[in-house]
Amino acid sequence: MAPGLGAIFYHTHLVKKLAVIALNGSFMRSEYSGNNMDITTNHKKFSKDLAYWLLPCWLVIFIIMMIHYSLNIAKDKQYSLHNEQVIVELIEKLLNDSLNSMTSDALMLSYIAKQISIDDSNTAPLTNYFIELSKNDDNYEQIRFIDIQGYERIRVNNISNKIYTVDSQDLQNKSKRYYFQKTMQLSQGNVYISPMDLNIEAGQIQQPLNPTIRIGVPVFNIQDEKIGAIILNYKGRKLINRLLHISPNFIEHLYILNAEGVAIIQPVTSALSTLTSKHKSPDTPPPFQFNTSKQLSDELLELMSQKHQGQILLQDSYITFTQTFSNRSGRWTIASVFPKQRFNLARIAFADNYMLLYITLTMVLSSLIFLFRYHYQQTNNLREQQAYDKQFRLTLENIQFIAVSINSDGIITFCNDFFLNLVGYQKHQVIGKCWVDTFIPQKLQQQAAEALKQALVQELNQTKVETVVQTNCGEVVLVSWSSTYSKAHGNNLATATFIGEDVTEHKMEQDQLQRLSHAVEQSHNSVMITEITGEIIYVNPVFCELTGYKKHEVLGITPKFLQSGEMPEVGYDSLRQTIQRGDEWRGEFHNKKKNGDLFWERARISPVKDSAGNALYFVAVKQDITKEKQLAHEMQEQEALHAKQDKLAAVGKVVNMIAHDLRNPLSSIKMVLQIYARKEQDELFDISLEQVRYMEAILEDLLSYSRPEQFKPEWLDLNKLVEFAVNSQRRLAKEKDVAIEFSYPHNLPTVYADPIKLRQALQNLLVNAIQAAETSEQACPLVTVTTNILLTDSNSMILIDISNNGTSIDPCMVSKVFEPFYTTKAKGTGLGLAIVQKIIESHKGSVRLKPINPIGTLAQIQLPLSNHISEPISPIKDVIN
Numbered sequence: 001m002a003p004g005l006g007a008i009f010y011h012t013h014l015v016k017k018l019a020v021i022a023l024n025g026s027f028m029r030s031e032y033s034g035n036n037m038d039i040t041t042n043h044k045k046f047s048k049d050l051a052y053w054l055l056p057c058w059l060v061i062f063i064i065m066m067i068h069y070s071l072n073i074a075k076d077k078q079y080s081l082h083n084e085q086v087i088v089e090l091i092e093k094l095l096n097d098s099l100n101s102m103t104s105d106a107l108m109l110s111y112i113a114k115q116i117s118i119d120d121s122n123t124a125p126l127t128n129y130f131i132e133l134s135k136n137d138d139n140y141e142q143i144r145f146i147d148i149q150g151y152e153r154i155r156v157n158n159i160s161n162k163i164y165t166v167d168s169q170d171l172q173n174k175s176k177r178y179y180f181q182k183t184m185q186l187s188q189g190n191v192y193i194s195p196m197d198l199n200i201e202a203g204q205i206q207q208p209l210n211p212t213i214r215i216g217v218p219v220f221n222i223q224d225e226k227i228g229a230i231i232l233n234y235k236g237r238k239l240i241n242r243l244l245h246i247s248p249n250f251i252e253h254l255y256i257l258n259a260e261g262v263a264i265i266q267p268v269t270s271a272l273s274t275l276t277s278k279h280k281s282p283d284t285p286p287p288f289q290f291n292t293s294k295q296l297s298d299e300l301l302e303l304m305s306q307k308h309q310g311q312i313l314l315q316d317s318y319i320t321f322t323q324t325f326s327n328r329s330g331r332w333t334i335a336s337v338f339p340k341q342r343f344n345l346a347r348i349a350f351a352d353n354y355m356l357l358y359i360t361l362t363m364v365l366s367s368l369i370f371l372f373r374y375h376y377q378q379t380n381n382l383r384e385q386q387a388y389d390k391q392f393r394l395t396l397e398n399i400q401f402i403a404v405s406i407n408s409d410g411i412i413t414f415c416n417d418f419f420l421n422l423v424g425y426q427k428h429q430v431i432g433k434c435w436v437d438t439f440i441p442q443k444l445q446q447q448a449a450e451a452l453k454q455a456l457v458q459e460l461n462q463t464k465v466e467t468v469v470q471t472n473c474g475e476v477v478l479v480s481w482s483s484t485y486s487k488a489h490g491n492n493l494a495t496a497t498f499i500g501e502d503v504t505e506h507k508m509e510q511d512q513l514q515r516l517s518h519a520v521e522q523s524h525n526s527v528m529i530t531e532i533t534g535e536i537i538y539v540n541p542v543f544c545e546l547t548g549y550k551k552h553e554v555l556g557i558t559p560k561f562l563q564s565g566e567m568p569e570v571g572y573d574s575l576r577q578t579i580q581r582g583d584e585w586r587g588e589f590h591n592k593k594k595n596g597d598l599f600w601e602r603a604r605i606s607p608v609k610d611s612a613g614n615a616l617y618f619v620a621v622k623q624d625i626t627k628e629k630q631l632a633h634e635m636q637e638q639e640a641l642h643a644k645q646d647k648l649a650a651v652g653k654v655v656n657m658i659a660h661d662l663r664n665p666l667s668s669i670k671m672v673l674q675i676y677a678r679k680e681q682d683e684l685f686d687i688s689l690e691q692v693r694y695m696e697a698i699l700e701d702l703l704s705y706s707r708p709e710q711f712k713p714e715w716l717d718l719n720k721l722v723e724f725a726v727n728s729q730r731r732l733a734k735e736k737d738v739a740i741e742f743s744y745p746h747n748l749p750t751v752y753a754d755p756i757k758l759r760q761a762l763q764n765l766l767v768n769a770i771q772a773a774e775t776s777e778q779a780c781p782l783v784t785v786t787t788n789i790l791l792t793d794s795n796s797m798i799l800i801d802i803s804n805n806g807t808s809i810d811p812c813m814v815s816k817v818f819e820p821f822y823t824t825k826a827k828g829t830g831l832g833l834a835i836v837q838k839i840i841e842s843h844k845g846s847v848r849l850k851p852i853n854p855i856g857t858l859a860q861i862q863l864p865l866s867n868h869i870s871e872p873i874s875p876i877k878d879v880i881n
Contacts, residue, residue: 046377053369058362065358069350076346081311084320084336087247088309091334094242095256096324099332102234103191105133105140106217109230113145113219118227123154127165130156134163141212142233145219148184148226150175174231183216183229192216195264196236211236213264239265257333261301267337296335304333316340392497402479402500406435407493408456410449414497422502424472439469441476455483456496466503478504526601526622529608532615534558546624548594559620564592575605579618582607588625599626666692713754718798718863719744719787721755725762726785729770738773738804739780740766744787751798751863753843761839761847764832765802765859772806772857781805790862797845800861808851817849 109129116125123145130143134156145154152171157164174180179194186192194214213234221227243254243265256265300314309322321335396403397416405414415430423430423439430438440448448467465481481500520527526546529538536554544551547562554561563572567590578585584606592598603622607615670692726742733740766783773781783804790797809817820834840847845863852858 042381046374049377050370050373053373054366057365057369061358061362061365065354068354069347072350072354073343073346076349077343080338080342080346081318081320084318084338085311088320088322088334088336090246091243091254091256092322092324094246095332095334098239098242099193099324101139102193102213102215102232105137106191106215106230106232107189109133109143109232110217110219113230114221117221118145118153118219127154127156130154131163131165134158139235139238140232141210141235142231144174144231144233145228146174146180146231147228149173150177150180153228179214179216179231180229183218183231184226186216186218188218188220188224190218193258193264195258195262196239196266211240213239236265253337253339255296255333255335255337257296257301257335261296261333263296296337300335304335396497396499399499402502403497404435405495405497406452406456407495409493410434410436410452412438413495422471422477423469441468441470444468452496456485456494477502478507523621526620526624528559528620528622530559530618530620532607532618537617543622546593546599547591562589562591564590564598566590566598579605579607579615582609582613582615589622599624600629601625666695712756713752715750716753716755716758717748718751718800719748721759722762722785722787722800725759725766729763729766732767733770733783736770736774737781738770738783740770740783740785742785745789748787748789749798749865751865753863757839758843761836761861762800762802764836765847765861768832769802769804769857769859773804775806796865798863798865800863801858802860803852803856803858805856807857808855809849809857811851814849814851818847 112129113126116122118126126145130145133143134140138158138161141158143154143156143158144152147153151173152166155166155171157166179192182194183192192215194216196211196213213236215232215234217230218226219228219230253267254265255263255267258264300319303312303314304310304319304321304323311318311320313319316339318338318340319335320338321333324332324334393414396405396414399416400418402419402422403414403416404412404419407413412430412433412435415427420427420430436445436449436452465483467479467481468476469479470476479500480503481498484497484499486495486497521540523540523542526543527538527540528536528543530536535556535558537556539551539554543549571587575585575587584604586604587602589601589603590598591601601622602625603620605618605620608617608619609615670689673689673692722744723742726740730740766785769783773783781804783802786799786801788799788801790799818833818837820831837847840861840863843863845861847859847861849857849859
């Protein structure tokens with residue numbers, strides 16, 4: 001028995017008393033380290049306090065870091081954009097000087113060419129000027145004169161500071177080149193400057209790659225007739241090196257646009273990054289690639305054309321631009337595209353420079369806060385511990401329980417008056433004495449000393465430890481202890497404080513309750529014990545066997561799970577009111593088992609009271625009376641059946657007497673009418689014969705209802721029986737203009753029934769359905785017959801539904817129409833449905849009528865699949881036929 005009934009009473013009673021004392025403040029358990037403090041709780045408290053200080057500190061550091069970060073990024077952004085403006089202005093001056101120099105050299109050569117008469121035999125003077133210019137200015141790699149047809153007439157090369165004139169057989173036709181075509185379109189005194197591209201010799205790109213800017217000027221003779229063009233190949237690397245000298249990385253996002261909006265210089269990131277990252281010499285030609293198409297959007301060009309210089313933000317880039325004007329070559333634009341992604345470099349630099357500083361600062365401040373709060377908590381704990389010790393001693397003095405404190409040497413340091421009254425000593429006789437030597441019997445001293453030492457070494461808090469205590473007069477009492485351990489602090493040793501009570505009488509009561517518990521366990525009745533709030537604290541094995549629930553499934557919950565819903569709530573209200581008054585309640589329950597089965601119990605529920613008359617528990621002793629209820633119900637059914645059969649017997653005597661006295665006269669009258677009807681065709685004979693047949697039908701119904709049934713059951717295919725009954729009524733249905741539909745499921749189980757009696761019941765219901773359908777307001781009166789099977793946990797039934805679409809039956813009449821001799825028809829005995837009910841109930845089945853929404857009536861027969869058919873009790877021993 002785990003736990004036994006006695007253990008439940010005793011243990012719960014003790015725990016309740018200790019709980020009341022704790023709630024009233026008479027017994028306290030220390031929450032601090034000095035007196036058995038809960039270390040986990042203390043750690044949580046310290047962690048919460050530390051988080052309260054650390055989180056604001058971290059938040060302040062984070063805010064300072066973010067402000068520093070924002071200022072640093074803003075400063076870097078301002079510096080970068082200002083640097084862009086400065087460099088763009090420097091490039092503007094450099095470009096202006098370069099353009100003026102190029103333009104001046106080209107116009108000078110054009111002027112000289114105009115003054116010199118140039119023909120096929122006189123090119124030397126102009127050639128000499130080309131050579132002198134190459135010697136004085138090494139910025140030009142080629143200086144050429146191209147005639148109006150596009151053929152080179154003169155070309156002077158300056159390659160690697162080697163100046164020479166190209167032979168006539170190596171001169172080429174440049175008429176298809178864009179710079180020649182652009183130059184020939186200019187008027188006198190204007191200069192064309194091409195975008196930077198690669199030089200082409202004999203249709204092949206010159207190797208190594210050599211970026212070139214071409215300056216073209218048209219040449220006129222004395223008569224101002226255009227005779228050709230002078231083309232100067234300006235070394236693009238010279239200009240690039242100057243730009244690199246201003247800012248090594250700037251050219252990676254620099255555009256220089258001529259008057260036509262074409263970039264003569266555009267970013268060449270791969271080449272310049274190769275040149276700068278690997279520290280190659282500027283003379284080392286990188287793998288340049290050029291595209292003379294516009295590199296800036298039309299939207300940006302439109303914005304830049306609206307003012308001379310400025311800085312705008314377009315999409316994800318800052319555009320810094322300025323414009324320079326040349327009288328000979330138009331307006332030039334310098335634009336620097338600075339992507340916003342470049343600011344990520346400042347973010348990375350900030351993390352590299354300052355993140356370690358802020359992490360170090362955070363760790364230092366966190367360590368200081370940790371040390372400060374730890375010291376503060378220790379000081380606060382000590383202060384509270386001292387206050388606790390004082391309050392704890394005062395509490396122990398006043399509680400009505402034994403209180404003793406023993407240090408780690410086994411010496412008594414404190415005891416209250418309640419303990420002194422129990423043992424019969426004075427305080428000065430106890431304080432400072434050894435506990436084991438003073439209060440433990442000699443035979444148990446060694447065992448007690450080892451147990452006490454082990455408890456003090458393990459520093460454990462114990463509850464419900466029972467030991468014996470020897471009083472001053474030598475009497476031994478049994479005491480139940482709960483111990484609280486206090487760690488050593490200061491000069492004080494570790495101490496264990498024991499709170500207990502004398503349980504000698506309780507132990508004796510417990511033994512008695514154990515015997516009572518054993519008797520309850522072996523009881524043949526179901527026993528349940530609940531708290532006053534209704535929670536179950538004990539059930540015996542009979543309860544588990546009866547309900548199907550295991551003990552652990554019901555302990556701690558209320559008995560509501562047993563309610564079946566079959567009993568009215570008023571009964572439960574009466575139960576609650578009775579036991580709350582402290583009175584015993586007696587009654588019956590209709591409850592439900594775990595498997596869903598219903599059962600009846602006769603119960604007595606009584607309160608268990610304490611000495612003050614207060615209810616502690618409720619004990620319910622219950623007896624299973626399900627079989628008793630079933631037997632009583634069967635007896636009631638038999639009594640009702642006997643009463644009904646007695647009534648039928650009386651009716652049967654009268655009916656048989658009437659049938660005996662009326663049948664022979666009716667037969668004679670019927671025979672006479674039939675004879676005269678054959679001789680003379682008279683409507684009165686037909687009416688008379690119809691009335692005689694109606695009277696015979698009434699006598700037949702009376703005899704059928706009152707006659708004791710003689711059953712001859714057999715296993716039947718119900719679908720065939722129903723189909724036969726339906727077909728037998730189709731002639732009547734046709735005369736009434738009523739359609740009959742029959743549907744059934746295949747493989748319907750067979751039933752054990754009397755085919756003649758069952759067919760009679762079906763025919764009566766079919767005739768009623770046809771007559772009811774005749775009153776239908778629908779276009780087609782219809783009777784529907786269906787069979788089916790109904791499966792439930794407790795039983796299985798065969799269903800026969802006969803429905804019609806005529807006028808619905810009044811819901812108030814669905815039970816009354818089965819009463820004998822009750823009818824709503826002008827003609828009829830009122831025995832048809834009574835005979836049907838009698839036949840179906842004799843088969844242990846049921847029949848019912850119900851209206852169909854919106855129109856029609858359903859007659860449903862339910863027959864069990866079992867083969868048990870009751871033989872009716874015959875109230876009439878001799879029936880006169």
